[in-house]
Amino acid sequence: MALNVGCAARPGKARKNKTGSWRVFRPVFESEQCTKCGMCALVCPEGCVIETEEGEFVPDYEYCKGCGICAEVCPKKGIRMEQEEK
Amino acid sequence: MRELRIHGRGGQGSVTAAELIAVAAFESGVYSQAFPAFGVERRGAPVQAFVRFSDSKIRLRSQVYEPDYVIVQDSTLIKDVNVFQGLKKGGIAIINTEKAPDNLPEDVRVLTLDATKIALEVLGVPITNTTLIGAFAAASGEIELDALEKALRQRFAGSLADKNVAASRRAYDGIGGGA
Amino acid sequence: MLQITEGSHAVAEIAKFCRPQVVAAYPITPQTHIVEALADMVANCELDAEYITVESEFSALSACLGASAAGSRVYSATTSQGLALMFEVCFNVAGMRQPIVMSIVNRSLGAPLSIWNDQQDSISLRDSGWLQFYAEDNQEATDLHMIAYKVAEDHDVLLPAFVCFDGFILSHTYEPVDMPSQEEVDAYLPAFTPYHRLDAKDPISMGMYATPDYYMEFRYELERAMQRSIDVIKRAGAEFAEQFGRDYSALVESYRLDDAEIAFIAMGSICGTVKDAIDEMRDAGKKVGLAKIRTYRPFPTEELTRALAGVSTVAVLDKNISLGSGGAVGTEVKAMLAGSGITVLDYIIALGGRDVRKRDIAAIVDLADKGVGDMFYGLRTEVL
Numbered sequence: 012m013a014l015n016v017g018c019a020a021r022p023g024k025a026r027k028n029k030t031g032s033w034r035v036f037r038p039v040f041e042s043e044q045c046t047k048c049g050m051c052a053l054v055c056p057e058g059c060v061i062e063t064e065e066g067e068f069v070p071d072y073e074y075c076k077g078c079g080i081c082a083e084v085c086p087k088k089g090i091r092m093e094q095e096e097k
Numbered sequence: 098m099r100e101l102r103i104h105g106r107g108g109q110g111s112v113t114a115a116e117l118i119a120v121a122a123f124e125s126g127v128y129s130q131a132f133p134a135f136g137v138e139r140r141g142a143p144v145q146a147f148v149r150f151s152d153s154k155i156r157l158r159s160q161v162y163e164p165d166y167v168i169v170q171d172s173t174l175i176k177d178v179n180v181f182q183g184l185k186k187g188g189i190a191i192i193n194t195e196k197a198p199d200n201l202p203e204d205v206r207v208l209t210l211d212a213t214k215i216a217l218e219v220l221g222v223p224i225t226n227t228t229l230i231g232a233f234a235a236a237s238g239e240i241e242l243d244a245l246e247k248a249l250r251q252r253f254a255g256s257l258a259d260k261n262v263a264a265s266r267r268a269y270d271g272i273g274g275g276a
Numbered sequence: 277m278l279q280i281t282e283g284s285h286a287v288a289e290i291a292k293f294c295r296p297q298v299v300a301a302y303p304i305t306p307q308t309h310i311v312e313a314l315a316d317m318v319a320n321c322e323l324d325a326e327y328i329t330v331e332s333e334f335s336a337l338s339a340c341l342g343a344s345a346a347g348s349r350v351y352s353a354t355t356s357q358g359l360a361l362m363f364e365v366c367f368n369v370a371g372m373r374q375p376i377v378m379s380i381v382n383r384s385l386g387a388p389l390s391i392w393n394d395q396q397d398s399i400s401l402r403d404s405g406w407l408q409f410y411a412e413d414n415q416e417a418t419d420l421h422m423i424a425y426k427v428a429e430d431h432d433v434l435l436p437a438f439v440c441f442d443g444f445i446l447s448h449t450y451e452p453v454d455m456p457s458q459e460e461v462d463a464y465l466p467a468f469t470p471y472h473r474l475d476a477k478d479p480i481s482m483g484m485y486a487t488p489d490y491y492m493e494f495r496y497e498l499e500r501a502m503q504r505s506i507d508v509i510k511r512a513g514a515e516f517a518e519q520f521g522r523d524y525s526a527l528v529e530s531y532r533l534d535d536a537e538i539a540f541i542a543m544g545s546i547c548g549t550v551k552d553a554i555d556e557m558r559d560a561g562k563k564v565g566l567a568k569i570r571t572y573r574p575f576p577t578e579e580l581t582r583a584l585a586g587v588s589t590v591a592v593l594d595k596n597i598s599l600g601s602g603g604a605v606g607t608e609v610k611a612m613l614a615g616s617g618i619t620v621l622d623y624i625i626a627l628g629g630r631d632v633r634k635r636d637i638a639a640i641v642d643l644a645d646k647g648v649g650d651m652f653y654g655l656r657t658e659v660l
Binding site: 115116120121123124128129130131132133135154155156157160162235238 | 391392448545633
Binding site for chain 2: 096
């Protein structure tokens with residue numbers, strides 16, 4: 012691959028860097044408790060909690076680093092942090 | 098001269114581990130050198146740190162390519178990084194994992210322990226560096242347990258020091274150090 | 277006392293022992309640990325100094341200049357883009373003859389952004405009138421700060437000084453350093469005696485306007501001070517050797533140069549790896565040696581010429597590039613050895629943190645043997 016003049020780059024490079032393997036803990040969303048308030052999606056620093064067409068909130072495990080902020084803010088305590096098997 | 102390479106992820110304390118091992122080695126009476134390979138400094142990104150041990154002053158400044166020892170803080174790294182690269186014949190690899198990984202290289206000694214479990218139980222956080230140093234001390238004989246305790250107490254204060262000493266001891270005993 | 281410590285902390289500790297009265301600096305990777313440690317020392321009353329927090333490197337060195345002009349011993353530290361931002365003030369500090377000592381934790385310059393090591397930053401200020409010392413290891417980085425103050429403040433010199441040591445490779449490395457005590461440093465480095473200083477009761481101005489009738493003479497005086505500093509450095513190094521047993525009385529350190537056919541010239545931490553590689557090559561019967569430049573400004577022309585007498589080829593390792601010309605050190609060595617019959621080959625190496633191994637040093641000897649040089653060494657041609 013040739014170098015771009017002036018070290019220039021197009022956006023989107025971070026998408027290729029799948030950060031899901033960084034997790035020690037995985038957030039498990041328990042949908043029966045979810046009131047669809049959307050706080051989890053709002054606070055996720057990776058922007059990887061996605062609202063589905065049905066209005067459900069689901070994490071994208073390909074990018075989720077397991078920081079646990081979603082579980083911390085969930086007003087219904089409906090997100091569990093489970094240790095990843097390694 | 099003997100060399101150690103530590104693989105971890107940003108935030109797991111790999112650089113601190115290298116520094117603690119170097120301090121403990123110095124306190125055990127040898128020359129030591131610890132330094133990081135800084136990459137993207139983000140929590141979770143793969144990082145490396147290195148330690149050299151020698152009976153005379155160390156001048157070499159290159160990174161470590163043919164280590165005598167490897168510590169792997171997070172077994173998921175094995176998928177992304179060739180953690181065994183260059184590991185010498187008869188060398189020792191210490192891996193933090195619940196179960197022994199597949200496709201291990203031949204001619205090296207692989208020791209596995211669930212350092213995350215020990216760290217969670219003793220420290221209350223999944224930071225495994227001081228636990229793995231205990232295992233390294235036992236497996237390699239490069240650092241003495243007393244010197245390690247001294248290094249830990251220099252770095253951490255009060256009950257945090259006690260907990261880290263306890264975590265490293267538990268791993269040390271688990272590997273069969275001093276036996 | 278021999279202790280194991282991080283390079284940055286050793287430098288912060290020795291800076292403290294040199295008793296600066298004013299510290300002004302702006303944090304920047306990989307210099308940050310030094311100024312964090314000094315800020316702690318001032319806050320904890322371990323160091324009786326004024327720590328001036330500033331909003332940029334330009335302000336940091338400007339504050340240092342004012343404090344030095346008012347008669348204080350002053351310390352600062354920076355690197356890379358931070359040093360670039362100080363460019364203008366650097367020339368003013370030298371022109372006003374203020375003996376400020378500043379640690380340069382060598383790092384490459386952007387763009388592209390790189391936090392890693394080479395020596396482009398300090399080398400780019402080679403014409404500014406600052407003395408420039410380069411350290412091979414953290415012991416030398418520590419010791420050179422004491423020597424730098426002693427030389428800079430000597431009334432025969434009165435020039436500011438950079439103490440350069442390689443970012444990350446030294447600054448973030450833990451290794452044993454024999455750290456002197458406060459009493460030992462006091463015995464070596466007396467309190468600062470300013471040549472003159474700003475004083476409201478006896479006012480003077482510094483760095484005034486010079487018309488074409490005077491400007492050149494002021495520059496000539498700066499050059500003369502640089503040349504006089506050579507003897508002062510040797511003397512300060514000899515006094516250091518007498519007190520501490522580590523000898524820095526030479527501006528150039530010769531390593532296995534007797535009977536050498538190929539000599540390396542290098543500065544900074546790469547010299548350690550070069551020495552280890554030389555030992556291995558010597559064991560294999562290859563006659564190689566190293567002339568390590570400890571003092572880049574003033575350039576040690578006389579010592580270097582003497583050290584290289586008898587070699588047939590010189591391989592200069594430049595961790596910088598003067599774009600459009602070649603490596604800065606190589607260019608100077610070529611001028612110095614013109615007409616001597618010695619072949620000088622320049623190798624641009626280790627830019628932006630590219631790692632250097634012993635086998636790279638051996639490979640350069642093979643290239644030098646064939647007369648191949650004046651090139652970038654270790655390029656990844658597959659990305660070009």
